[in-house]
Amino acid sequence: MSTRLITHLRHVALAVPDLRKQLAFFTDTWGLVTEHTDTGLVFLAAAGSPEQYVVRLRQAPGKRIDLISFGAANAADVDTLAEQLARDGVRLVNEPGDLQTPGGGYGFRFFDNEGRTVEISSDVDVRRHRAIEEGEDIPVRLSHVVVNSADPEGTRAFYEKHLSFALSDTLMHPRMGEMMWFMRVNGWHHSLAIARGPHASLHHASFEMRGLDEYMRGTGRLLRAGVEKIWGPGRHLAGNNTFSYFLDPHGNTVEYTTELEILDEDTWHPHVYDFSKPEVSDQWGTANAMNEFVASRSFNDPDEGLFIAPPV
Known part of the structure; x- marks a missing residue:
């Protein structure tokens, strides 16, 4: 593939056996903020980032990377990338469609060569964020x-x-x-x-x-x-x-x-x-x-x- 259709890194999603302990670490200690919650799910934002969330946590019996998410410029690029991956024999988890995660958007998921789940999305709402001030020791x-x-x-x-x-x-x-x-x-x-x-x-x-x-x-x-x-x-x-x-x-x-x-x-x-x-x-x-x-x-x-x- 000669044309780059991915624009940036969005977030990483982790599954953990003790959601409460992991959430306390990332908010009380690490410096992220709880932006959205659902049953067994927490979406954590960085105060200086326009991304809806930079870490997603999910309660699960075992520990794993749920997915790594990257952005694309628009829905047409998402569709083009999905078509190219499928044509090259890459296993898609789902076809492109509307996302049901915070901020919405349009995207799809696939497995990389070792079986990690990767998500590509566009048109996700920009989160209201702010400039981190001098002396603030929290993630941007x-x-x-x-x-x-x-x-x-x-x-x-x-x-x-x-x-x-x-x-x-x-x-x-x-x-x-x-x-x-x-x-x-x-x-x-x-x-x-x-x-x-x-x-x-x-x-x-x-x-x-x-x-x-x-x-x-x-x-x-x-x-x-x-x-x-x-x-x-x-x-x-x-x-x-x-x-x-x-x-x-x-x-x-x-x-x-x-x-x-x-x-x-x-x-x-x-x-x-x-x-x-x-x-x-x-x-x-x-x-x-x-x-x-x-x-x-x-x-x-x-x-x-x-x-x-x-x-x-």
């Missing part, structure tokens, strides 16, 4: 989602071929080879990244803060609250963004970040960075060292929802 928007993949080369190829994602940068290790691919659908360095892992699962979901001060204030607030920190604070080389990684109550990794690089797509050439060099993982040298413990905490549990569409 959902920055990016990173997935673990047992077939990362195949997953990268799927998103490039079918959804016109572009490669921004790659992380490699002298002994292990290429390990992570940063993929974009607009000028942001990455909206999706693919990490080599033992199984398909969520690696982490990242939330953009207003600036460095707000990022550090948020990091400190979570530390004072006793939330387990995995890695950070620091600044990556690929994407040039800051990072502080924490574990949510169900063992998912969530990140505070800021200053993710915006690229000139016409002139950008992808780099291959050797992350065995400390300055690649953390330019500042302030984070705890990237090691097997840090990596293993982001492997997460195997996703229980592969090739099983969420009920909602």
Whole structure:
């Protein structure tokens, strides 16, 4: 596919066994706000984002990624993308139609190569949002989602071929080879990244803060609250963004970040960075060292929802 029809990342939907505990974490601790509720469902918004919600939580017996949602410019692009995917043999969950989720819109869902559910939508109502003020240590928007993949080369190829994602940068290790691919659908360095892992699962979901001060204030607030920190604070080389990684109550990794690089797509050439060099993982040298413990905490549990569409 040569024409990019996806415009941006909308939200990530997670299923969890303890909805009440997860909701309390994301609102009372992480800084999102409850925007809509339904039976066994909560839709959480970021105060600075025009998206109706950036995280959806669903009560379920097991833990899984319900779906990752991306935007398209209009209904015609949604239809075109659905037709192209079907023609290429990609398994659609449903045909394009009116959405029944908050903000409405028009969209469809399909399974990617490893069985994750992906949603593409357009014409969703814009949420009334505001500028985050100086010193406010709450998320502005959902920055990016990173997935673990047992077939990362195949997953990268799927998103490039079918959804016109572009490669921004790659992380490699002298002994292990290429390990992570940063993929974009607009000028942001990455909206999706693919990490080599033992199984398909969520690696982490990242939330953009207003600036460095707000990022550090948020990091400190979570530390004072006793939330387990995995890695950070620091600044990556690929994407040039800051990072502080924490574990949510169900063992998912969530990140505070800021200053993710915006690229000139016409002139950008992808780099291959050797992350065995400390300055690649953390330019500042302030984070705890990237090691097997840090990596293993982001492997997460195997996703229980592969090739099983969420009920909602």
